[in-house]
Amino acid sequence: MVEKKEPELSKRYKLKKDAVGKWHAVFQAYTHVAPSGDIGILLTGVALFALGASPLAVLLSWVVYLLMVNTNYRFTKRVSHAGGYYAIGGHGLGGFYGFMNGWIYLLDEMIIYPSFGLLGFASVIYLLSPTISSIPYIWIPLILIPFATGLSFNYFGIRPSLIYLLITASIEVIFLLSTSWYIIFSVGHSNTVSVFTLSGVNAIPFFFALLYGIEAYGGLGTVIGISEETEKSKYNVPRAIIIASILAGATLISAMYALTVAWGPTSMASYATSPDPGLIIWHRFFGLPGELILLFFILNGYIAYTVANPIVQSRVIYSMSRDGVFPKWFAVTHKKYHTPYRAVILVSLIAVFVSLALSFPFGPFIAAIITGAMAGIGLVMAHAMSSLAYVRFARKAKNVEYSLLKDGIIPVVSFIVLIPIIIFAFDELTWPYILSPIFAALWIAGAFIFGLYLYKNKREQLEKAGSGDFEEVITTD
Numbered sequence: 001m002v003e004k005k006e007p008e009l010s011k012r013y014k015l016k017k018d019a020v021g022k023w024h025a026v027f028q029a030y031t032h033v034a035p036s037g038d039i040g041i042l043l044t045g046v047a048l049f050a051l052g053a054s055p056l057a058v059l060l061s062w063v064v065y066l067l068m069v070n071t072n073y074r075f076t077k078r079v080s081h082a083g084g085y086y087a088i089g090g091h092g093l094g095g096f097y098g099f100m101n102g103w104i105y106l107l108d109e110m111i112i113y114p115s116f117g118l119l120g121f122a123s124v125i126y127l128l129s130p131t132i133s134s135i136p137y138i139w140i141p142l143i144l145i146p147f148a149t150g151l152s153f154n155y156f157g158i159r160p161s162l163i164y165l166l167i168t169a170s171i172e173v174i175f176l177l178s179t180s181w182y183i184i185f186s187v188g189h190s191n192t193v194s195v196f197t198l199s200g201v202n203a204i205p206f207f208f209a210l211l212y213g214i215e216a217y218g219g220l221g222t223v224i225g226i227s228e229e230t231e232k233s234k235y236n237v238p239r240a241i242i243i244a245s246i247l248a249g250a251t252l253i254s255a256m257y258a259l260t261v262a263w264g265p266t267s268m269a270s271y272a273t274s275p276d277p278g279l280i281i282w283h284r285f286f287g288l289p290g291e292l293i294l295l296f297f298i299l300n301g302y303i304a305y306t307v308a309n310p311i312v313q314s315r316v317i318y319s320m321s322r323d324g325v326f327p328k329w330f331a332v333t334h335k336k337y338h339t340p341y342r343a344v345i346l347v348s349l350i351a352v353f354v355s356l357a358l359s360f361p362f363g364p365f366i367a368a369i370i371t372g373a374m375a376g377i378g379l380v381m382a383h384a385m386s387s388l389a390y391v392r393f394a395r396k397a398k399n400v401e402y403s404l405l406k407d408g409i410i411p412v413v414s415f416i417v418l419i420p421i422i423i424f425a426f427d428e429l430t431w432p433y434i435l436s437p438i439f440a441a442l443w444i445a446g447a448f449i450f451g452l453y454l455y456k457n458k459r460e461q462l463e464k465a466g467s468g469d470f471e472e473v474i475t476t477d
Contacts, residue, residue, distance in 0.1 A: 013322050013331045015082060015315075016158070016338035019229040022236035024162035028226060029244035031165040032219025032308040035251040036172055036294070037116060037301030039278040040124045043256055045212035045369055048272035049205040052265030055195040057206065058256040061213025062249040064421075065220060067414035068383040069241055071390045072221035074407055076237040077400045083319030083466050084225040084312065085386050090466020092389025096451055098466030099325050101385045102316055103447035107378025107440060109313035112218060114351040115371035117309060121146045121302035122355075123365040124295070127275035139364040143355050147348060150306025154314065154344040157337040158229055161307050168304055172297050173247055179294070180254040183262050183285050190261050200266075207424035211376035214421070216252060218379050220245050225312040314343035323468075324461030325454055362432060373436035377422065378443070384418040387411040 050057040071088065081087035085105040090098025122142035126133055153161040184191065198206060223240050227233040262281045263271045271277045283291035318340035321331035334341045358367035394407035454462045
């Protein structure tokens with residue numbers, strides 16, 4: 001009697017293959033950037049530290065991010081894996097490194113979700129008027145609105161989630177580009193190239209501003225996390241990264257420049273401390289209708305972000321659980337919707353906890369700034385680790401022609417460029433922003449300790465962590 005061979009993965013651990021296409025992938029990445037939402041929070045963080053050089057910070061952040069996502073682009077030509085950065089680390093430098101890469105990447109995704117999606121949404125409404133701000137703890141129900149929306153979309157399936165993102169983000173691109181350039185032409189002689197220099201700006205705060213700038217683009221590479229569910233993933237996902245990067249760069253650089261020249265480069269310190277300064281600028285140029293439309297896109301940007309972000313981090317947790325380095329319980333997918341619903345619920349609950357824990361002592365806006373910098377540290381470190389791992393992986397991979405420039409030089413340059421940003425990120429000493437590097441350091445220390453536990457108790461699973469290619473394995477009835 002011939003023994004029946006068991007499938008590599010049981011149906012309990014399967015995502016739905018070919019669930020989405022290229023343009024779904026494009027707008028998953030673009031919406032994870034959420035340019036309208038950036039106007040509400042992260043660009044304010046840039047202005048807080050870069051002042052009149054904020055457009056330069058956003059431009060340089062885009063260039064740095066392009067170097068960073070080259071690794072994602074090249075990796076997804078070779079491998080289809082829901083683990084994303086966890087998989088890059090595992091393929092390149094082994095399971096322990098992949099585990100650390102994945103955990104540190106979750107420092108970004110798990111913390112930027114409450115920072116941007118929940119606290120960003122609450123902060124914009126909270127700061128709209130003193131009447132709203134004076135209501136005790138009004139930010140609690142405000143936080144729960146995007147929380148409930150993101151949880152619902154992610155629980156019931158990836159395709160309806162990405163259809164929603166595709167429609168709303170397409171309209172957002174047109175609105176932001178057209179209105180930003182209208183402002184730029186309207187200010188006339190106030191346009192200046194000085195905002196693309198470091199004149200009058202200290203280096204250390206400017207480097208700290210790059211954390212917020214890079215975090216503003218955070219998400220362009222996250223599309224690799226849905227590669228197991230994207231049709232022709234090794235063709236479509238790399239192209240989705242390119243298209244989303246161009247769209248995000250155009251909208252954010254245009255918006256930051258328009259905001260700076262309209263507010264006044266020498267007055268950007270007051271921009272950073274004003275309630276909803278983006279809405280003030282749009283009201284000045286477009287009246288109440290323009291302000292309300294921008295407000296809609298900002299709030300929708302946060303709502304859409306709570307859809308785009310958990311898609312990715314839940315699949316990182318799902319992948320690590322599937323490999324046995326996290327509890328297998330989180331790798332089970334929904335019988336009907338094929339989503340890693342347990343991981344979705346986990347990341348949603350963590351987001352609410354982080355939001356509430358920091359909002360009670362500091363309020364939602366300061367809590368968003370603290371967690372935004374903390375997430376930025378995780379993002380930069382995860383990309384640096386991925387670039388280092390990818391250099392080794394690319395040399396041994398055989399299914400794509402090796403390019404010295406794309407597979408060697410650019411990843412190394414990306415790694416080198418990110419090092420000073422990481423160093424300066426831990427050099428911010430003012431209260432309460434000092435909490436960002438402290439919390440990040442504790443998270444990283446926790447990863448290392450847990451990794452040692454896995455090495456001692458689950459060495460076999462750890463050695464294979466993040467090393468699969470699931471292009472042909474993941475199927476559903």
